[in-house]
Amino acid sequence: MKIKKIMIFSLIALALTLSACAPAGVPSDTTMPMGDDPILTATPGSMMADNPEAAHMMEPITAPNVQPATETIGGQPLAYREEDGIKVFELTTKAVQWPILDGVTVTAYTYNGTVPGPMIRVTEGDQVRIIVKNELPDPTTIHWHGVEVPNAMDGVPGVTQDPIQPGETFTYEFTAKPAGTFMYHSHFEGDVQVSAGLYAPFIIEPKEPEANPPAVDKVLMISELRMTDGETFAAMPMGGMEPNYFTINGKSFPATETITVKKGDLVRLRFIAIGQFIHPMHLHGMPFKIVATDGHPVPEGAQLTKDTVSVAPGERYDIEFVATETGQWMLHCHILHHTTNDNVEPGGLMLMINVTE
Numbered sequence: 001m002k003i004k005k006i007m008i009f010s011l012i013a014l015a016l017t018l019s020a021c022a023p024a025g026v027p028s029d030t031t032m033p034m035g036d037d038p039i040l041t042a043t044p045g046s047m048m049a050d051n052p053e054a055a056h057m058m059e060p061i062t063a064p065n066v067q068p069a070t071e072t073i074g075g076q077p078l079a080y081r082e083e084d085g086i087k088v089f090e091l092t093t094k095a096v097q098w099p100i101l102d103g104v105t106v107t108a109y110t111y112n113g114t115v116p117g118p119m120i121r122v123t124e125g126d127q128v129r130i131i132v133k134n135e136l137p138d139p140t141t142i143h144w145h146g147v148e149v150p151n152a153m154d155g156v157p158g159v160t161q162d163p164i165q166p167g168e169t170f171t172y173e174f175t176a177k178p179a180g181t182f183m184y185h186s187h188f189e190g191d192v193q194v195s196a197g198l199y200a201p202f203i204i205e206p207k208e209p210e211a212n213p214p215a216v217d218k219v220l221m222i223s224e225l226r227m228t229d230g231e232t233f234a235a236m237p238m239g240g241m242e243p244n245y246f247t248i249n250g251k252s253f254p255a256t257e258t259i260t261v262k263k264g265d266l267v268r269l270r271f272i273a274i275g276q277f278i279h280p281m282h283l284h285g286m287p288f289k290i291v292a293t294d295g296h297p298v299p300e301g302a303q304l305t306k307d308t309v310s311v312a313p314g315e316r317y318d319i320e321f322v323a324t325e326t327g328q329w330m331l332h333c334h335i336l337h338h339t340t341n342d343n344v345e346p347g348g349l350m351l352m353i354n355v356t357e
């Protein structure tokens with residue numbers, strides 16, 4: 001049974017290795033006898049050495065002369081200027097030392113020096129121009145996740161644009177639509193750059209003001225990373241690279257924000273999962289309704305009442321509840337390993353909702 005399992009794993013691993021290494025159009029050698037299977041005999045290190053892409057992913061996040069962050073809170077609204085009726089935003093990608101917790105600082109790739117990057121918040125139908133200067137040691141691009149942009153603005157390197165090289169500037173321009181909860185993130189070596197911190201909320205307000213706007217409206221971006229011996233790694237579901245820190249808006253509990261609301265307030269939380277893992281987010285004390293999925297409103301008759309919602313990578317869920325009960329109510333991921341900081345509980349994906357009289 002065990003041997004069978006190893007062989008199945010070995011075949012999958014071999015297939016993955018071959019598909020990752022073989023150039024398109026070149027047939028892979030599938031005639032190798034199992035006894036010579038390099039996967040069975042290789043050490044993880046030598047496997048990585050044979051696969052430059054994998055080796056790159058295993059490298060710590062680094063950049064020359066990384067400075068401590070000058071801001072401490074990410075996801076704050078980004079100021080803009082108006083030029084000929086266009087809202088003009090400026091982003092600079094750069095590496096900083098970002099504190100996720102008292103005594104724990106990671107090397108992060110950021111937009112404007114924070115994790116998440118600054119929130120772009122505009123109204124449906126606005127013309128927006130976003131000027132991106134790349135001060136990272138690596139190329140990058142930005143994808144406007146869920147926003148309905150023209151193809152040339154989609155940010156896919158080698159498909160819709162050339163990567164923005166270090167020192168270069170690229171300008172994105174589009175009409176903000178539709179209304180809803182969206183985000184922007186790197187689309188260049190996303191498995192490294194996004195994990196390293198290149199993500200931020202992009203909120204589009206409806207053109208017609210909401211009939212019943214919430215008293216409290218918070219964006220919660222969920223991610224993970226790995227810290228080993230003071231070095232930061234992109235977290236990914238592969239051997240040895242599992243995350244050991246989990247963040248909401250770039251912070252791990254108890255450094256996560258406490259959300260204070262008044263009894264009777266309508267509260268909206270916009271979950272955005274931007275890491276590599278699914279997070280079933282659970283609210284104590286009060287059930288909520290899912291009012292929008294991936295930015296799009298859920299018709300009232302179809303809104304589920306829940307106390308836990310699983311947010312998969314790339315997904316957004318807007319939830320709403322009326323804060324009917326006073327007290328300190330916990331919101332946390334129910335994969336309980338995700339509520340630890342390097343295996344110490346409590347930590348990670350937790351925050352407190354403080355309902356006051």
Ligand SMILES: [Cu+2]
Binds near residue numbers: 279280335338349
């Ligand atoms: Cu989780």
